[in-house]
Amino acid sequence: MLNILQELQENRHSYYNLLLENISDYTYREGRYAIRFSIALIFSPDNFFNDIDTLHESFRETDKVISINEHLLYAVFDAVDEKSYLKASENLCKTLQKTHFKEKFYTATAYSEEFNANYLDMTNKLFERLEYALKNNLHNSVVYQDYII
Numbered sequence: 001m002l003n004i005l006q007e008l009q010e011n012r013h014s015y016y017n018l019l020l021e022n023i024s025d026y027t028y029r030e031g032r033y034a035i036r037f038s039i040a041l042i043f044s045p046d047n048f049f050n051d052i053d054t055l056h057e058s059f060r061e062t063d064k065v066i067s068i069n070e071h072l073l074y075a076v077f078d079a080v081d082e083k084s085y086l087k088a089s090e091n092l093c094k095t096l097q098k099t100h101f102k103e104k105f106y107t108a109t110a111y112s113e114e115f116n117a118n119y120l121d122m123t124n125k126l127f128e129r130l131e132y133a134l135k136n137n138l139h140n141s142v143v144y145q146d147y148i149i
Contacts, residue, residue: 038085
């Protein structure tokens with residue numbers, strides 16, 4: 001567990017850069033039209049993300065899955081509000097539970113409106129929430145703010 005947490009902390013900046021490279025459409029629309037988005041960060045120690053195509057089936061066309069490495073990925077949910085971003089993350093969690101019921105995974109989510117276009121802060125908060133889930137063994141659930149769904 002310590003190695004995982006250390007890797008997350010050491011590589012957070014490169015993960016942030018990867019995210020920014022892939023969400024420019026979302027950040028533009030948020031700034032221009034106030035269309036909010038959310039990001040879920042998912043970690044799987046079991047490396048089941050090689051079957052990422054099954055995840056795409058549960059996403060809308062405007063959502064996006066960004067693979068970070070064999071254990072981490074971002075899911076970006078487009079055009080969400082304060083309630084629907086939680087539902088989107090919850091649905092993703094349920095899909096993962098159905099397709100990979102034997103494996104553990106950890107999920108954290110954040111809503112763009114909370115961060116006033118400060119995507120570095122949003123990314124840091126995602127990783128803090130993911131680290132909280134790992135430290136407290138909150139597998140197969142979603143950590144957001146101070147609550148678990």
